[in-house]
Amino acid sequence: MNPSETGHHRLPTSVEPTHYDLTVCTDLVYAKFDGIVKIDLYVRDKTSDIVFNTKDMQLGSVTVYSDALRTEQHPKSMSFDTDRERGTLSLPTSLPAGSKAQVSISFEGPLTGALMGYYRSVGGADGKEVYSLTQFEPTAARRAFPCWDEPALKATFAVTMISRADTVNLSNMSVESESTYEPGSLDATGAVVWLTKLASPAISGTAAGDKWKITRFQTTPPMSTYLVAYANGRFEHVETTYTTNxxxxxxxxxxxxxxxxxxxxxxxxxxxxxxxxxxxxxxxxxxxxxxxxxxxxxxxxxxxxxxxxxxxxxxxxxxxxxxxxxxxxxxxxxxxxxxxxxxxxxxxxxxxxxxxxxxxxxxxxxxxxxxxxxxxxxxxxxxxxxxxxxxxxxxxxxxxxxxxxxxxxxxxxxxxxxxxxxxxxxxxxxxxxxxxxxxxxxxxxxxxxxxxxxxKMMDCWIKQVGFPVVTVTETTNGIHIRQDRFLETGPADELDSQTTWSIPLRLLTVSDKGEVIVDKEILLEQREMIIPLDISKPFKLNAGTVGFYRVLYSTERLITIGAEAAKAASPFSVEDRTGLVYDALALAKAGFLTVSSALSLFEVLREEREYSVLQGILSNLESIRSTWWEHPDISLVSPIVQQLGWDNRKSDSDDDRALRILAIQHAASAEDTSVIRELKARFSRFMETGDDSIIPPDLVGVIYMNAVRCGGRKEWEAVKRIVQKPKNPAYGTSAMIAMGHTSHLELAEETFQCILNESRDQDLIFYLDGLSTNRKTRRFLATAFMRHYDEFAKRLEGNFSMRYLIFRVFQSLSSRRDHQEIANFFKEKDTSKYNMALKQTLDNIAAQAAWVERSTDDLLRWA
CATH class of the missing domain: 1.10.390.10 (Neutral Protease Domain 2)
Structure with a gap:
């Protein structure tokens, strides 16, 4: 959309910013910031109104200087539209078209913990060191300084930061100069003079002994406001010149x-x-x-x-x-x-x-x-x-x-x-x-x-919703192919079936000499076509799985391709085999294939040792277990995986390490008794001795999770202590997830209380992930979240995190009853910040419920 075609959600284009002189004074002690911004404007159309973005800040003095009028004027009024996050300056004299102007606005605001705008955080070795940083993407620069907060309105930025002398200032550019602040000193913009009058008590000289400094940064190239960044704190640093991580x-x-x-x-x-x-x-x-x-x-x-x-x-x-x-x-x-x-x-x-x-x-x-x-x-x-x-x-x-x-x-x-x-x-x-x-x-x-x-080829992929499934029907002299929209709920209705895409088919065939040939030129642009082909030889569409579409073969052809893929000298690459595996279960979930057909493919590939293919097989088996979580009569055994031992060796390749992690994780999920016994033993020895050397770093997550799932309060509290003082961030994240994997509802309630009262906002997702993937607590989580919904809504009202929580909390449910209860619960809620995520979540539950209804008998016969 061209800025000149602005709608109600876009700023007027009568003026455009070209340069910002931005000065920010950060007071970490009082958790506030003050500043002044001088914005150079180009006046495109004659106007007496200057409209810009602002949110959650108090604006102070405002002046506007016009080059053409050679005068400085004060607005006759300043109004705000909180819904559209705008401020409007109404001037007594209009600015002429084609002229230049400069608006100067002072501002102040709190350093909150909202994780958006200019906010405060706490870190350091003791977890008590306060610092500040920005997160402006996509529309939060307006929370830190008045600006034209749209990506097309690029400008240059000259940032000056005023802070306590023992802190470090960072911004987009390198430091141009840094000096100690002296009361009464002047600078070219007059910003320091303004700050000595209006900024925090410390910089005004009321806090004896406090020392401040002024850091000026080089001017940026033209950029959008969401890319502006600055931070202040007692930061430590490493450089590539001397040491690396x-x-x-x-x-x-x-x-x-x-x-x-x-x-x-x-x-x-x-x-x-x-x-x-x-x-x-x-x-x-x-x-x-x-x-x-x-x-x-x-x-x-x-x-x-x-x-x-x-x-x-x-x-x-x-x-x-x-x-x-x-x-x-x-x-x-x-x-x-x-x-x-x-x-x-x-x-x-x-x-x-x-x-x-x-x-x-x-x-x-x-x-x-x-x-x-x-x-x-x-x-x-x-x-x-x-x-x-x-x-x-x-x-x-x-x-x-x-x-x-x-x-x-x-x-x-x-x-x-x-x-x-x-x-x-x-x-x-x-x-x-x-x-x-x-x-x-x-x-x-x-x-x-x-x-x-x-x-012509790509607009359909970018501007249309959805993607196609290409159905392959074998004929005497080749294959007939047809494209339709793929939906997880089953074949598309008549309206959706009218949609077509330009599909690069990438047909893989094998010559009489055994050479693999990939035809990259075939483009399916219409609904159907026929391709002459010798179907007695191996073939496959979407060679390398680079196309954004699924391919539906008959069950017989799918198994034939799988058998060919399982050979040592297979014409089908790792990417081909990975795509086959993921396509098979997705097609089964949508009703195009039976689940037993997908499981038959997995059985054919049971000796597979490539990580990505095996990951596909095992994650799809886990998807079945998770969807049928309320059906204890469904029992699937994971394919036998080559055991590489429990501990990493110097001779291991990265593939060896990855396969070891994968094998143990899914064996534990399938409740393999020998694997669970070893996982429990390692955590028990850790609790007894405090020595975690017997817990390989790659297996920290599965060991913590299994300890909590198979243990009681003692194990849960041990994992909670790791959350409170982790060896490193990865261990902490693993422990948060593991706390949700308890088999005891009273401990699940205590985990939920940690979410409410102890968790950092950024870590909510990890605790919720543990509870939602745990089959014994996922419905408890859904109920508890709805019971405490208002607390979460209030806690996260300053940002848009709720949309991620909604999906995590409800994603694993798979019944019509759950779908109806959740839909009813949100009918009376303001869902404007997460409406799309809610619709996707409800669609997910509905699709899983339909899959259970459609395929339970088939799955029971296989199991």
């Missing part, structure tokens, strides 16, 4: 790779990472990509070298690579409005520094099928989705903006070739350096690099 090393290694791939140098003088004790960027992300200053959770960046956990290590690498890539996608080139959020978030991960992790295969389970899960719901939305208000903006930070967008771009890259795809991306970025872009701009860049009409 894992996250910092990943950043050091990946930066030059992105510079080469995008053919654009990193534009800023530094790139810091601030690790925060209290941080919440939502369900998907663990960090935020502010230009020059990435901020994120402790668990997003901190790896304990003494207790290195492979899963944590991978997550840190993925998070850091994602945020560094944002320095180009999102920061240099920013989507024009939030409906194009995917242009920031939907990048194909370029994690090329750890080839041993086989990230292409991991992408299928971690991103592709997560997107499928959400996009298969009736409550899904297009990747490019209209955002009429701030509540909607917050709601689209989901698996569609991230994972579906990344998946369809990965599909496009495979279709046109990675080299040409990246050349097109580079063209796109260079055309919009420090500017804004839309979907068309990206397609134009890739079209120029490939000579293809990319828009």
């Amino acid at each position: 894992f996250a910092l090393d990943v950043k050091r290694r990946v930066l030059p790779i992105y510079e080469k791939v995008f053919n654009i140098e990193y534009p800023l003088p530094k790139l810091d990472t601030l690790v925060a004790s209290d941080y919440n960027s939502g369900q998907i992300g663990q960090a935020t990509e502010c230009s020059g200053l990435i901020t994120g959770r402790v668990t997003a960046f901190c790896l304990d070298p003494r207790s290195e956990n492979l899963q944590v290590k991978k997550q840190i690498a993925v998070t850091m690579c994602h945020e560094v890539a944002h320095m180009w996608f999102g920061d240099i080139t920013t989507m024009e409005w939030w409906d194009n959020l995917y242009l920031n978030e939907g990048r194909v991960l370029l994690l090329r520094i750890f080839p041993e992790w086989k990230m292409n295969a991991s992408f299928i389970s971690d991103s592709l099928f997560r997107a499928f899960s959400l996009d298969a719901k009736l409550s899904s939305h297009p990747v490019e989705v209209e955002c009429p208000d701030d509540n909607m903006v917050h709601g689209i930070f989901d698996a569609l903006s991230y994972s579906k967008a990344a998946s369809v771009l990965r599909m496009l890259s495979a279709y046109v070739g990675e080299e040409r795809f990246l050349k097109g991306v580079s063209i796109y970025l260079k055309r919009h350096l420090f500017a804004n872009s839309t979907t068309k701009d990206l397609w134009d860049g890739i079209s120029d690099a490939t000579g293809l009409d990319v828009s």
Whole structure:
């Protein structure tokens, strides 16, 4: 949407900011901040009203200077629209069109614990060190200073911070100068003079002995307000010059790779990472990509070298690579409005520094099928989705903006070739350096690099809701294929069945000489087509599982492909096999296949040793167990997994470590008695001796969880003590989840009381995750949450975290009764901040209930 086409949810375009001089005084002792911002404006249209964004701040003196009028004037009135989070200055004299002006506004506000805007956190070795930081994405800069808080309204920022002398100030740019504050001193902006009069008592000189300093930062390139960042506290730091930790090393290694791939140098003088004790960027992300200053959770960046956990290590690498890539996608080139959020978030991960992790295969389970899960719901939305208000903006930070967008771009890259795809991306970025872009701009860049009409092919994937299932019917001379919308509740209705996509089919065949051939040119653009093919030889659509669609074969063909995939010299790659496994159960859940057909495929692949394929099989078996949690007569045995022992060896590959974790986790979930016995014994020895060396870091989560599930109060309290004083952040998170896995409802109630009275807001999700995945407590959790709903709503009213809690609390339920009770409960609630998440949650319950009704008899016959 062009800013000139502004609607009621967009700011008027009569004036636009070009530069901010922002001075902020932070008082950690009194938990407040004061400031003054001077904003240079370009007056596009004659106006006597200046409309900007502001929320939860007290504004003080306001002046407006006009270059054309050569006068300074004070507003005759200042009004506020709290619903739209706006302030309006009405001037006595209109500003002429085409002129320049400057508005100066003083402001003050509290440093709250809301995890949005400019807020306070507590950390340090003793857990009592107070510091402050910002979290502005997507619409919270207005909570920290008056501004034009829309991504298209880019400007430069010169940030000055005033703070106690023994603290460190950070911002997007490098420090230009730093000096001790002297009472009565002047600076070019007059900000310090203003602050000595209106800021905290300490800086005014009333607190004897307090010393303050002024830190000025270099001016930024043009950027959006949500990317502005600053922080104040007694921070410790490490630098790549002398010492590194894992996250910092990943950043050091990946930066030059992105510079080469995008053919654009990193534009800023530094790139810091601030690790925060209290941080919440939502369900998907663990960090935020502010230009020059990435901020994120402790668990997003901190790896304990003494207790290195492979899963944590991978997550840190993925998070850091994602945020560094944002320095180009999102920061240099920013989507024009939030409906194009995917242009920031939907990048194909370029994690090329750890080839041993086989990230292409991991992408299928971690991103592709997560997107499928959400996009298969009736409550899904297009990747490019209209955002009429701030509540909607917050709601689209989901698996569609991230994972579906990344998946369809990965599909496009495979279709046109990675080299040409990246050349097109580079063209796109260079055309919009420090500017804004839309979907068309990206397609134009890739079209120029490939000579293809990319828009014609890709708009259906970005602008339409849902994705297709391609049905394969074998004929005498080949295969007949048909596309329809895939829904988790079963075949689409007539309206949905009219939707079509441009589908790269990627047909894999095997020649008479045994050579694997992939035809990348076939594009299914109509409803149906026939492909001549020798079906006596192995074949498969969606080679490499790079397409964003599912493929439905007959049960016989599915098992045939599985048998071929199980051979040592199979033509089907790890990615092919992983896709087969996930497709099979999803198709069974939706009623296109029987569950027994999917289980038959898993049986054929029982000797599989590739991590991503085995993860797919075991996680799908766990999905069945979880859905039929109220059916004790359903018993599934996990496939036999090669035992690699309990402890890591120096000779182990990362695959060995990953398989060991996977085997033990799922054996415990399937209640394998020998595995449970060993898990219990290790935790018991830890409780007796205090020596945790017998608990491998990779198995901390499953050992804690099993100890609480199979134990009583003694084990629960031992895990709670770990929460209170963890060895490292990963251990703390594992312990929070484990506290919810008790088999005793009185301990579940005590866990819930910890949620209400002890948990940090950012950690609520971990406790809830434990209770919701525990089959013995998930209904207790749903009831307790509804009973205490008002407390949660009040506690989280300053941010949008409720939408993540709603899904976690109710996601595991699977009956019509649960669906009705939850729908009835929320009828009288204000759901505006989480309406989309609630619809998705209810759809999830309904789909699981339908699956149970449809497939229980089939599953009982198999079991």
